[in-house]
Amino acid sequence: xxxxxxxxxxxxxxxxxxxxxxxxxxxxxxxxxxxxxxxxxxxxxxxxxxxxxxxxxxxxxxxxxxxxxxxxxxxxxxxxxxxxxxxxxxxxxxxxxxxxxxxxxxxxxxxxxxxxxxxxxxxxxxxxxxxxxxxxxxxxxxxxxxxxxxxxxxxxxxxxxxxxxxxxxxxxxxxxxxxxxxxxxxxxxxxxxxxxxxxxxxxxxxxxxxxxxxxxxxxxxxxxxxxxxxxxxxxxxxxxxxxxxxxxxxxxxxxxxxxxxxxxxxxxxxxxxxxxxxxxxxxxxxxxxxxxxxxxxxxxxxxxxxxxxxxxxxxxxxxxxxxxxxxxxxxxxxxxxxxxxxxxxxxxxxxxxxxxxxxxxxxxxxxxxxxxxxxxxxxxxxxxxxxxxxxxxxxxxxxxxxxxxxxxxxxxxxxxxxxxxxxxxxxxxxxxxxxxxxxxxxxxxxxxxxxxxxxxxxxxxxxxxxxxxxxxxxxxxxxxxxxxxxxxxxxxxxxxxxxxxxxxxxxxxxxxxxxxxxxxxxx
Numbered sequence: 408x409x410x411x412x413x414x415x416x417x418x419x420x421x422x423x424x425x426x427x428x429x430x431x432x433x434x435x436x437x438x439x440x441x442x443x444x445x446x447x448x449x450x451x452x453x454x455x456x457x458x459x460x461x462x463x464x465x466x467x468x469x470x471x472x473x474x475x476x477x478x479x480x481x482x483x484x485x486x487x488x489x490x491x492x493x494x495x496x497x498x499x500x501x502x503x504x505x506x507x508x509x510x511x512x513x514x515x516x517x518x519x520x521x522x523x524x525x526x527x528x529x530x531x532x533x534x535x536x537x538x539x540x541x542x543x544x545x546x547x548x549x550x551x552x553x554x555x556x557x558x559x560x561x562x563x564x565x566x567x568x569x570x571x572x573x574x575x576x577x578x579x580x581x582x583x584x585x586x587x588x589x590x591x592x593x594x595x596x597x598x599x600x601x602x603x604x605x606x607x608x609x610x611x612x613x614x615x616x617x618x619x620x621x622x623x624x625x626x627x628x629x630x631x632x633x634x635x636x637x638x639x640x641x642x643x644x645x646x647x648x649x650x651x652x653x654x655x656x657x658x659x660x661x662x663x664x665x666x667x668x669x670x671x672x673x674x675x676x677x678x679x680x681x682x683x684x685x686x687x688x689x690x691x692x693x694x695x696x697x698x699x700x701x702x703x704x705x706x707x708x709x710x711x712x713x714x715x716x717x718x719x720x721x722x723x724x725x726x727x728x729x730x731x732x733x734x735x736x737x738x739x740x741x742x743x744x745x746x747x748x749x750x751x752x753x754x755x756x757x758x759x760x761x762x763x764x765x766x767x768x769x770x771x772x773x774x775x776x777x778x779x780x781x782x783x784x785x786x787x788x789x790x791x792x793x794x795x796x797x798x799x800x801x802x803x804x805x806x807x808x809x810x811x812x813x814x815x816x817x818x819x820x821x822x823x824x825x826x827x828x829x830x831x832x833x834x835x836x837x838x839x840x841x842x843x844x845x846x847x848x849x850x851x852x853x854x855x856x857x858x859x860x861x862x863x864x865x866x867x868x869x870x871x872x873x874x875x876x877x878x879x880x881x882x883x884x885x886x887x888x889x890x891x892x893x894x895x896x897x898x899x900x901x902x903x904x905x906x907x908x909x910x911x912x913x914x915x916x917x918x919x920x921x922x923x924x925x926x927x928x929x930x
Contacts, residue, residue, distance in 0.1 A: 436532035449695035455595040459718035509535035518668035543672035621798030623647035624655040637748030669737025681712040692729035752777035754831035760872035765926035
């Protein structure tokens with residue numbers, strides 16, 4: 408259990424507060440205050456204005472003596488002077504005095520031994536509904552005993568001053584581990600709340616021997632657990648929502664000595680292109696109580712999930728119990744299979760390949776994928792990127808801390824690891840096409856069931872990967888990406904280009920062993 412701390416954010420508030428309101432109450436307020444509108448399927452739809460994704464350049468961590476030698480300072484973890492944060496916080500307290508506020512008290516972390524009691528304070532009702540659905544909702548008894556250990560204050564209409572506050576814009580996402588406080592200002596994008604608490608958990612849990620992970624997880628009838636690592640848009644939510652398996656969670660988990668547990672009580676699914684045929688569980692979860700973000704509606708207020716004119720990063724936030732056969736509370740045993748999901752915009756990686764332990768460490772540290780449109784400000788089409796541990800934007804500590812913990816667990820439990828390309832095939836973005844979801848599901852199922860490990864494999868000469876020669880239900884020609892290109896020589900050139908980017912990125916991991924370094928692509 409995290410050490411509780413008296414909440415410091417509610418002192419001297421004079422305005423009206425709504426504490427742990429029900430979804431119906433929050434929806435009533437959100438619609439009545441014209442923050443959101445009710446859709447034809449019962450969900451509420453809110454728009455987030457200019458910000459339709461995270462603002463990583465506006466994220467800061469307060470650099471004080473308690474954390475200064477623990478944080479991996481740089482572009483991801485930008486330092487903020489304690490006096491700067493204190494000045495902003497004092498202005499924020501004055502701003503909040505007369506405001507009508509919405510307050511959620513709950514938890515991050517389903518395992519009682521490692522959960523974090525949190526409080527989320529918002530000036531918008533729909534933001535509090537988002538927090539209610541995404542974090543873990545307390546029982547009546549837990550609510551009575553709740554003592555806040557970390558507070559999130561989300562105030563979109565409060566702006567910081569870049570000149571005075573030494574920030575990059577009027578937007579701010581700042582965490583103080585000393586004050587146990589997160590301030591989110593100048594952005595309406597709700598995802599900043601969940602990712603801020605994820606970053607907090609990523610700092611706190613390694614001290615307890617728990618590996619925090621940016622992954623989804625599900626479990627089969629034989630208690631076999633599978634993890635799906637990947638950045639936003641690579642398929643974590645889609646592939647883990649499987650009618651044949653129970654969903655533990657879709658985005659954030661911890662791996663303790665006892666097994667895996669979900670950090671959250673809900674799902675935050677990308678829904679651009681969502682269809683009932685391909686993603687029936689997510690489709691059916693979008694109903695009363697669900698928050699839709701930036702989804703276009705037609706004249707009857709029916710969501711048009713194929714319309715990305717506002718943003719490709721349209722989202723649906725709903726409680727995990729809206730997914731049939733979900734695991735509540737989100738706790739399960741030790742993983743049997745790990746799948747690293749990458750949306751390869753180069754179109755040269757195999758749709759699935761088997762990794763040994765050293766290769767697993769190489770690709771975990773590399774975290775290759777493509778940033779998909781809308782997930783961050785300024786991203787309008789897929790961009791090749793490397794996000795260490797498949798979650799670099801949310802890792803306060805140095806990457807090797809998380810990588811070493813994962814490596815130990817893979818070896819200790821003899822976990823099977825696969826690299827899955829959910830991106831392009833037959834050519835790069837603009838020429839090729841996205842992997843067929845039906846085939847990806849079949850390959851993932853074969854990996855989890857154990858049938859894929861028994862197949863014969865060939866070695867990829869460039870990426871040093873083991874490619875299966877067949878997988879039931881999948882055309883064999885698709886398994887080797889070179890065979891899907893009209894011009895094999897063009898494939899070779901593009902593959903070597905990506906291999907070079909892997910080497911260039913991995914050069915910074917000077918602490919990695921030679922066996923791990925040699926497990927990557929061959930140049």
